[in-house]
Amino acid sequence: VVISLHWLFVTSRSALSLLGVGSGGLTAVLDLFSITIFLVFTTALVVWGLANSKAFADIGEVARNGQPGLSDGQLEQCRERLKACMRFEKPHLDPSLTVDDLARRLSVPSWQLSKAFNTEVGMNFFHFVNGYRVEEAKRVLEDPSRNRITMLQVLHEAGFNSKSTFNEAFKRHTGMTPSEYRKQAQRPAAFEGVAMGR
Numbered sequence: 690v691v692i693s694l695h696w697l698f699v700t701s702r703s704a705l706s707l708l709g710v711g712s713g714g715l716t717a718v719l720d721l722f723s724i725t726i727f728l729v730f731t732t733a734l735v736v737w738g739l740a741n742s743k744a745f746a747d748i749g750e751v752a753r754n755g756q757p758g759l760s761d762g763q764l765e766q767c768r769e770r771l772k773a774c775m776r777f778e779k780p781h782l783d784p785s786l787t788v789d790d791l792a793r794r795l796s797v798p799s800w801q802l803s804k805a806f807n808t809e810v811g812m813n814f815f816h817f818v819n820g821y822r823v824e825e826a827k828r829v830l831e832d833p834s835r836n837r838i839t840m841l842q843v844l845h846e847a848g849f850n851s852k853s854t855f856n857e858a859f860k861r862h863t864g865m866t867p868s869e870y871r872k873q874a875q876r877p878a879a880f881e882g883v884a885m886g887r
Contacts, residue, residue, distance in 0.1 A: 691730040768809035770795050781821040784850035788814050819858040822848040830871040
C-alpha cells in the first residue's frame with residue numbers, strides 16, 4: 690500500500706509536469722509527500738527487521754557456506770563418522786593432513802566438517818588431530834622395547850612434522866614433556882629388570 694501511494698504521487702507529479710498543469714508549489718508538495726512516504730516505509734522496514742531478527746536466523750549460515758544449516762542429528766552423525774575414521778584409518782599419522790583431506794575421507798563438505806568440529810567436538814581441527822598424534826606418541830614412549838628410539842623418530846612416527854609443535858601439543862595434553870613422560874612410563878620396567886638381575 691505504501692509503495693502504491695509513493696508511485697501514485699510520483700506519477701501524478703510527472704503527469705502534471707507533462708501537461709503543464711499546476712503550480713510549482715503543487716509539485717513541491719507532491720514531491721514532499723512522495724519522499725516522506727518512501728522514507729517512513731524504509732525506516733519501518735529496517736526497524737521491523739531488527740526487531741524480528743530471528744526471521745533471518747538462517748541467512749548468515751547460507752551466506753557463509755552456501756548451504757543450509759545442519760540439524761543436530763546431522764552434526765552428531767558427522768562426529769561419529771569422524772571418530773570412527775580416526776580410530777580405524779588413523780589419518781592423523783599423515784603429517785600433511787588438512788581439513789579438506791579429512792572431509793574427502795568422510796565424503797562430506799569441508800564446511801560441514803568444520804561446523805562439526807566447532808559444535809560437536811568442541812575444539813579446532815589442529816588440536817583435535819594433535820590429540821590423536823599425542824596418543825600415538827604415548828604408545829611409542831610407553832613401549833620398553835623401543836626405548837632407544839629418538840624423539841625425532843617418535844614425533845615423525847606419530848604424525849608430527851615439527852619438534853616445537855610436538856612438544857607443545859604433548860605438554861598441553863599430558864602436562865609433561867615427552868622425555869619426562871618416557872621416564873615415568875618406563876620406570877617400573879627398569880626396576881623390574883634390576884630386581885630380576887638380582
